[in-house]
Amino acid sequence: MQLSDALHNRVWQVLSQIPAGHVVTYGQLARMAGAPQHARAVGAILRQLPNGSGLPWHRVINSKGRLSFAEDSGAYRCQAERLKAEGIELCDGKIALGRYRWHGH
DNA sequence: CTGTTGACCAAAT
DNA sequence: TATTTGGCCAACA
Numbered sequence: 001m002q003l004s005d006a007l008h009n010r011v012w013q014v015l016s017q018i019p020a021g022h023v024v025t026y027g028q029l030a031r032m033a034g035a036p037q038h039a040r041a042v043g044a045i046l047r048q049l050p051n052g053s054g055l056p057w058h059r060v061i062n063s064k065g066r067l068s069f070a071e072d073s074g075a076y077r078c079q080a081e082r083l084k085a086e087g088i089e090l091c092d093g094k095i096a097l098g099r100y101r102w103h104g105h
Numbered sequence: 106c107t108g109t110t111g112a113c114c115a116a117a118t
Numbered sequence: 119t120a121t122t123t124g125g126c127c128a129a130c131a
Contacts, residue, residue: 003128026113037126039113044128046112060112068112075112 003045007035011045018059021086022102023095025063032104043068058082059102065094 010033018024024032027039035041046057058079062068069076071093080090088100 040111040126041128043112062112063114
């Protein structure tokens with residue numbers, strides 16, 4: 001891995017704490033990991049996440065309450081399906097952040 | 106080393 | 119409400 005191990009580990013740590021049925025945004029996760037200006041780096045970390053990591057990457061969405069994938073992509077459908085399985089519905093392509101956002105402990 | 110890309114974001118138009 | 123703009127920076131070519 002090339003991203004600073006420290007950031008990588010903190011993101012990994014926070015990600016593992018997100019409860020099922022809740023979501024956080026990339027920027028929020030970056031802040032929670034102590035790197036407020038690194039929303040994009042969080043995306044890069046998730047992108048490189050190993051397949052069998054077991055981490056809830058699908059609970060991370062963008063600040064607009066949308067999934068950061070093209071709607072016609074398999075990744076989009078995969079994430080949407082995983083969220084639906086946790087009771088999180090996409091209304092008009094958007095998630096009600098006010099209702100599902102996780103605010104930490 | 107330079108330039109581009111992108112699972113981003115907040116503020117300004 | 120919808121786009122654009124400027125900032126961010128790791129990964130990649």
